Amino acid sequence: MIDLHYWPTPNGWKISIMLEECALPYRLVPVNIGKGEQFTPEFLSISPNNRMPAIVDHVPAGGGAPVAVFESGAILIYLAEKTGRYLPADLRGRFEVMQWLMWQMGGLGPMAGQNGHFLMYAPEKIPYAIERYGNEVNRLYGVLDAQLARTGAFVAGAAYSIADMAIFPWVRTHKAQQVALEDFPNIQRWYDALFQRPAVKRGLDLGKDLRAPALTEEARKALFGQTAQSVRDGAHKLV
Numbered sequence: 001m002i003d004l005h006y007w008p009t010p011n012g013w014k015i016s017i018m019l020e021e022c023a024l025p026y027r028l029v030p031v032n033i034g035k036g037e038q039f040t041p042e043f044l045s046i047s048p049n050n051r052m053p054a055i056v057d058h059v060p061a062g063g064g065a066p067v068a069v070f071e072s073g074a075i076l077i078y079l080a081e082k083t084g085r086y087l088p089a090d091l092r093g094r095f096e097v098m099q100w101l102m103w104q105m106g107g108l109g110p111m112a113g114q115n116g117h118f119l120m121y122a123p124e125k126i127p128y129a130i131e132r133y134g135n136e137v138n139r140l141y142g143v144l145d146a147q148l149a150r151t152g153a154f155v156a157g158a159a160y161s162i163a164d165m166a167i168f169p170w171v172r173t174h175k176a177q178q179v180a181l182e183d184f185p186n187i188q189r190w191y192d193a194l195f196q197r198p199a200v201k202r203g204l205d206l207g208k209d210l211r212a213p214a215l216t217e218e219a220r221k222a223l224f225g226q227t228a229q230s231v232r233d234g235a236h237k238l239v
Contacts (some may be wrong), residue, residue, distance in 0.1 A: 002026040003056040005046060007033050008207045010169035013071045015053045017165050017203030018076055022083045030210055039230050073105040086162045097156040101164035111136045112170050117179055137177055141184050150184035166206040168194050
């Protein structure tokens with residue numbers, strides 16, 4: 001059994017989709033990031049970066065003590081290796097997938113996150129920030145569209161992989177990002193195809209009733225007001 005520490009966000013969806021695709025048994029452990037539950041000492045012991053998702057695998061390969069993994073990209077690799085699925089074993093195929101997974105982790109996710117923040121959550125509109133991150137997200141969509149034009153199927157080639165699972169949830173937010181998918185026909189084709197996968201639908205549906213309809217002041221402070229002291233306070237409670 002795997003414990004999935006989760007909240008319904010793009011990074012959370014990556015893992016719920018992967019677990020559903022692999023048909024792995026798991027238990028949902030909600031982490032209400034709007035109430036700061038990611039900063040509890042219990043969660044800190046699993047995820048030192050105070051970010052969900054995280055997993056605890058109680059039946060790891062080879063047996064032994066449970067294995068805790070944080071960071072969504074690392075979790076995807078862990079689950080792919082555990083199941084032998086969605087990550088090629090051959091050198092070229094493996095690193096084609098890994099490159100696009102890292103592209104999402106280091107590029108699309110952080111840039112789209114900042115773009116969304118300044119479009120929707122910043123207390124004042126800052127034109128430079130909106131333009132800067134909006135342009136970069138647009139550029140990254142262009143990169144992805146060109147790659148999908150080359151592969152004709154999935155992001156890393158002919159086979160569906162963890163690269164697709166990592167990227168899809170962030171493209172899912174395209175409307176909030178103010179990106180028109182019709183401007184990127186190869187992404188549109190890929191996105192529509194993935195959206196029809198039953199496991200993707202189940203992954204997106206996981207915990208959808210947990211999301212608050214609006215961002216409260218408590219949630220704003222929990223999401224955007226934390227500092228190094230928040231980490232120290234959590235670590236102190238573990239001692």
